[in-house]
Amino acid sequence: MSDVSVSNINRITGPVVISKFKSQHLEDYIDIFREFESKKRKPIPSTGFVTIRLSTSLSELCKEFRETDLRELLSKSRYESKVKVLQDKLRLDSDIFNEFFEPTVREINSHVENILKESSVDGCAAILMVGGFSESSVLQKNVKSTFKQLKVIIPNEANLAVLKGAVIFGHKPTTITERICKFTYGEGSSHRYSARCNHPKGRVKKDENGDLRCYNIFDILVKAGQSVKVDEEQPEQIFTPIIDNQTNISTTVYASTSTNPQLTTEDGCKLIGTLTVPISDTSSGRNHEFGASFIFGGTEIVIKVVDKESGEMMLKSVDFLG
Template identity: 40%
Template sequence: MASTSKFVAAIDFGTTYSGWAFSFKHEYDKDPTKIVLKQWYGGSLLSMKTPTTVLIKPDAKTLDSFGYEAETRYSELASEDNNEHKRWYYFRRFKMMLHGKMGLDRSINLKDETQKPLPAKTVISLAIRYMKEDLVKNSNDRLSIEHICEDEITWVLTVPTIWTDAAKQFMREAAVEAGIKNENLMIALEPETASIFCRLLPVEKMVEGGGIASFTQGSVYMVLDAGGGTIDITVHEVLSGGKLKELHKASGGAWGGIQVDEAYKHFLISLFGNPVFHRFQVENKEEYLDMFREFETRKRYIAPDNDNKVTIRLPSSLTEIFEETSGANLRKAIMQTKYANEVSLTGDKLRINASVMKSLFSNAIQSTVSHVKELMNDKSVRSISNVLMVGGFSESKMLQHAIRSSFPNVKVIIPEEAGLVVLKGAVVFGHIQTSVSHRF
């Protein structure tokens, strides 16, 4: 049915990054793709999403900050000598802790950076409340005369398709606890919202493969939603009126972009040793944070056809801790590792062969390709000739190449800003309030 709301607000609560978006009904009627998203700032970084990071005060119930601000604030607290930061609650990338664990038990706890427990619902609801209030404030700032009445807002919260019904209900309860009225809240499945938005996009808004807007009734395509935590895969058939039918039960696994970050961390540990790297992580949180923010930028340019070495600036504290602990020269020590011919140190710059950086993607990519092959061979799904790649990890040239080369007879379709189409599609979903007519 058509939406009667004057305003639709969507929250994409991701594993690695989160964000919000909105549109007014009168703007949607003119151009459904005209959607407002917030720009988040993290040091020199500017993005349309912010890290899913929560900093809660020592009282265990008051949010101090969220996103980039929470990362920076906690690093500052940890740099002080009084260990004050250990009284605070710092959670990052915690959504994956819930994967496969949320059921009838509503008292599940999450453990923070220093292993202090808090109820998962408390952490999630504080994060959602922050984004809710931030969105409302920003939307009201755009109105010169009147403010939005919250009863006129349709809220949409995205969740992975592969989550259980109990987990989806858990997220609904957390959103209600965050101050969103249950009757105004819709839970949307991430691959579905991405599919809805991409059906609105013209061919020129696609990076590759044309578009899906022209798909006629009976067309079948796979949606590969590659996020930070999970790979979420569904198969859709286009029905009359543009509605969608799910042909195969949603599937996937924990093979998202986080696996690349973990592989990078283990690579560094292999160079410096676990005790050294752990001490660096604990004692120099600000430099540790900067190091991984730099990697986040670097890894976006790693591609199969790029054989240039990657240069990473090593924090001085990491080098100092290594030489103090081991009594060895770092440059000489690297020559004793299995990366002797692939990594070199010049000053404070670590020069890494492209082959090493590409190998960091192996586990995530191999798991994804293997699963897609299983689906392609499933007799319950008719021949699939198109794969729509969405989600932040789908922007990786490494993953794109792997899907194309593994399935040469399939057209791979990639929209611009693939990491934002789930969020934008959630706004569209809130306006049309319909998507998939049949689901497993």
């Protein structure tokens, strides 16, 4: 069930009833979710009522765990004069229904305001609203009144716009030529310990060669807010094995909400996948160099690896299930 419907019904029934309702009557629980989803996408009158179909099982759970029915609980809540139970229906004053969405609308407005302050969106002339909630007259009206200086575009079937875009992109990848990174992407790396290490204190231990190494280093590849073009290669990095008889080089790829993460163990940092490059010839040991260039902007993260000894080139994709 959406946060809007859960949080407000919670206020009336209490969290125990909602929890039991979800576990014991999942189908009815989903039906209420669908009701709210359907109603929020339709024009909501400034006066009058909004009717939500309600399963009788919810009222029965109220009797079981609160020793009174839903109608009685409503009469003791702040919604007493604004919300009524009529058999299997919940009738809400339209102003109360609109009130349910106010916290979410405020958060959306605040988020858009923060985005518009970024230098990367200088000259922005329009807001394109997509997704199911974009069909809500409450949100549409609020966005238009808050951002009067911008044109607000709401396509037909806004709830399907993202899906349609994905299908179009699948048929014609060149439709999108550039993306703005939502997260900072990087790889988990390590290096020999030095008293001059300037990163925050992290994990330090001896490797197979007996050398002290710093681990969990976040090696940034692209930063959040950075523009990347489809198939554009990032600057090449050089990898070498850590031990002489190493048969592959593996690296972990992380995403972070921070623009300048330093350790992979920081808050907001998440492992998203792994990359493994085989080493067919181990005769050069730790001196065997590989050049690696990450490629962002497409539907997946790809790395171009060049064996500096043989000249062999390979493309590897991030294993998001690894």
